[in-house]
Amino acid sequence: MTSFVRVLQDIGLMLARIATGTILMLHGWRRWQDGIPHQVTVLNGHGVPYPEIFGWGTVIFELLGGALLVFGLATPVIGLVLLVQQVMLMVYSTWRHGFYLTGGGYEYNLALASLGTLFMVLGSGRAGVDSLFRRSEHDPERRVIRDADPA
Helix, strand or coil, X not given: CHHHHHHHHHHHHHHHHHHHHHHHHHHHHHHHHHCHHHHHHHHHHCCCCCHHHHHHHHHHHHHHXXXXXXXXXXXXXXXXXXXXXXXXXXXXXXXXHCCCHHHCXXXXXXXXXXXXXXXXXXXXXXXXXXXXXXXXXXXXXXXCCCCCXXX
């Protein structure tokens, strides 16, 4: 039963990674098409510090990070950056509009921040490329030595 639950968790993480990565890539592509100067103008309007850096950073992160997330590569790092990005968006732009997305609120950002937290903590699961770089639980080098020999 435990291995069945583990398979379901891996499938769930994979579907969440693919969906979130696709969302990020589509947002990044739209921002790229709108142009970096437009992103800088929008960020300036919200009072974001260093709008040029954050404009470029957002586009690059959403395109590259979204692709990495789809494949499950560097998932915890992408999750952390996604969490930070969404918290910054809430602080600088959506918080003052209340919760609901229909009023320009932070509902959507909170959902993406939560997904970022899950990816940061749980990683890609066994269906991601990250799993190829992890040692097996049965690998003797991975075991922690609990009681050192006093000799």
